[in-house]
Amino acid sequence: MLNMIKLDWLGMKVYHRRFMIIPLAISLYGFFHVAVIIPMLVYMFFSFSVNPFAVEEKGKLDNLYLTLPVTRRSIVKARFGLSLLMLSIGLAAGIILTVTLSALFYGRTIIYPRTFHADFPAMLLIICASVLFYAILNLSTFPTLFKLGYAKGKLIGFILPIGFVSVVIAALFVLWSAVDTFQEWLMSAVAWASGNAVLVAVIMSAASALLLAVSYALSQKVYAQREF
Amino acid sequence: MGSAIEIKDVCKQYPGFALNRVSFSVPNGLCCGFVGPNGAGKTTTLKAMLGMIHVDRGEIRLLNKPDGDVTVKEELGVMLDQPYFQEDWTPLDVEKGIKPFYRGWDGSEYRKYLSRFELDTNKKFKDLSRGMKMKLAMAVHLSHDAKLLLLDEPTGGLDPVARDEILDIMREYMVKDERTILFSTHITSDLERIADMIVYISNGAISFCGGKDDLVSRHCVVRGGRLPEEKRKAAIGLREHSNGYECLMTLEDIGGLPPDAITERAAIDDCIVYMERRSKNA
Numbered sequence: 001m002l003n004m005i006k007l008d009w010l011g012m013k014v015y016h017r018r019f020m021i022i023p024l025a026i027s028l029y030g031f032f033h034v035a036v037i038i039p040m041l042v043y044m045f046f047s048f049s050v051n052p053f054a055v056e057e058k059g060k061l062d063n064l065y066l067t068l069p070v071t072r073r074s075i076v077k078a079r080f081g082l083s084l085l086m087l088s089i090g091l092a093a094g095i096i097l098t099v100t101l102s103a104l105f106y107g108r109t110i111i112y113p114r115t116f117h118a119d120f121p122a123m124l125l126i127i128c129a130s131v132l133f134y135a136i137l138n139l140s141t142f143p144t145l146f147k148l149g150y151a152k153g154k155l156i157g158f159i160l161p162i163g164f165v166s167v168v169i170a171a172l173f174v175l176w177s178a179v180d181t182f183q184e185w186l187m188s189a190v191a192w193a194s195g196n197a198v199l200v201a202v203i204m205s206a207a208s209a210l211l212l213a214v215s216y217a218l219s220q221k222v223y224a225q226r227e228f
Numbered sequence: 229m230g231s232a233i234e235i236k237d238v239c240k241q242y243p244g245f246a247l248n249r250v251s252f253s254v255p256n257g258l259c260c261g262f263v264g265p266n267g268a269g270k271t272t273t274l275k276a277m278l279g280m281i282h283v284d285r286g287e288i289r290l291l292n293k294p295d296g297d298v299t300v301k302e303e304l305g306v307m308l309d310q311p312y313f314q315e316d317w318t319p320l321d322v323e324k325g326i327k328p329f330y331r332g333w334d335g336s337e338y339r340k341y342l343s344r345f346e347l348d349t350n351k352k353f354k355d356l357s358r359g360m361k362m363k364l365a366m367a368v369h370l371s372h373d374a375k376l377l378l379l380d381e382p383t384g385g386l387d388p389v390a391r392d393e394i395l396d397i398m399r400e401y402m403v404k405d406e407r408t409i410l411f412s413t414h415i416t417s418d419l420e421r422i423a424d425m426i427v428y429i430s431n432g433a434i435s436f437c438g439g440k441d442d443l444v445s446r447h448c449v450v451r452g453g454r455l456p457e458e459k460r461k462a463a464i465g466l467r468e469h470s471n472g473y474e475c476l477m478t479l480e481d482i483g484g485l486p487p488d489a490i491t492e493r494a495a496i497d498d499c500i501v502y503m504e505r506r507s508k509n510a
Contacts, residue, residue: 003328003329010314055314059315063312067304067312225280
């Protein structure tokens with residue numbers, strides 16, 4: 001599987017230089033709130049893990065794989081492996097940055113000057129929520145791209161889910177700033193979650209594992225049937 | 229002599245096209261030309277051999293290994309249309325990516341071929357000419373000691389010099405024992421030069437499979453003023469014009485032709501042209 005992951009990585013060579021966007025993006029997200037650095041990094045690294053699909057049709061990466069002594073199962077496994085590796089990198093970088101910024105500036109930013117303490121319950125919840133976010137994106141993206149390929153599947157398999165997530169986030173921001181009761185409700189929900197951080201984390205982790213398992217099983221099924 | 233390729237009764241249905249009980253075998257150590265008109269099923273058959281499409285029924289064995297056994301691909305060299313290397317890969321990236329999948333990979337042999345084929349190790353794949361791309365693919369196949377090459381129109385779109393070079397590489401590849409090539413082509417002179425046997429496919433069905441010399445020696449070109457009605461069925465690729473007719477016939481069928489009929493020894497080119505004409509008229 002490691003060789004397949006390496007080949008996936010090499011296959012998206014044309015996208016490698018886009019990794020340079022990450023420091024810029026982190027700085028931008030950091031202006032809003034330190035707490036969004038982890039989910040946004042997870043999102044960015046997730047987007048990078050979709051790149052092998054993007055190159056597969058132009059460069060016929062799948063056709064290359066099918067001429068090599070590897071099974072279709074191992075191709076799917078490797079692409080999930082690469083994606084989980086990207087998730088781990090995003091999480092690790094995000095945790096280091098969040099903890100550091102929280103320690104240095106008490107989590108205050110230019111746009112959001114209130115303090116944020118990256119204590120254990122807060123970090124646990126942010127990490128688990130980010131992984132759940134990743135799992136939802138993975139389920140809405142990977143099986144479709146494995147079935148249809150990037151050219152045919154990117155609209156329903158990538159652009160629409162990303163667009164939907166963006167709309168939800170924008171709606172939350174609007175509600176946060178326009179509706180006082182929503183702000184109160186959200187804060188009390190966050191407070192409750194912080195008080196029951198382990199329970200909430202377990203529930204979110206279980207949900208993430210379930211979504212990823214479904215995504216993996218679906219991807220294996222559709223890719224086994226795909227024709228090139 | 230065992231068979232490098234054995235295909236039995238392979239069927240695959242698409243809307244408007246079907247592979248219909250495709251069966252043929254290619255013995256080890258032979259170079260086989262796979263010919264037929266566009267859309268006849270050559271690429272579909274090659275894809276079926278590689279598991280890129282799922283056949284409805286039938287059996288495919290490559291190098292004596294059953295369908296679905298991916299370990300056979302360690303001994304295959306494949307090129308469909310053009311090599312599937314990424315545009316930004318250099319020949320060194322190709323090695324980095326491909327090498328781990330082949331236990332028999334010989335890095336020094338690869339570099340030897342790159343230098344012999346005058347391939348710049350730092351040049352991106354997208355900047356190589358089609359001929360150079362083909363040579364790069366051949367360098368890869370030769371470096372992991374592939375026992376069977378499956379090539380889809382390896383000389384298509386090449387200038388005569390590049391075509392000659394690719395044919396030379398294929399010929400050289402065949403020098404070692406137990407190496408087999410199946411290559412599709414529309415260029416009959418390629419068949420004359422390197423094929424030992426020919427498989428002809430038309431409308432998704434195999435209409436000839438045998439030695440190159442068998443194809444030529446079993447057929448002749450017939451020309452004459454008027455073809456008798458009872459002989460029309462035996463005429464392959466019949467063309468009628470104001471002065472008479474011309475067609476291909478097997479030697480068994482030429483008995484009973486009128487005295488004005490002229491028979492000539494068929495060349496491979498004639499056989500392919502008339503067979504293609506028959507498939508178009510069908």
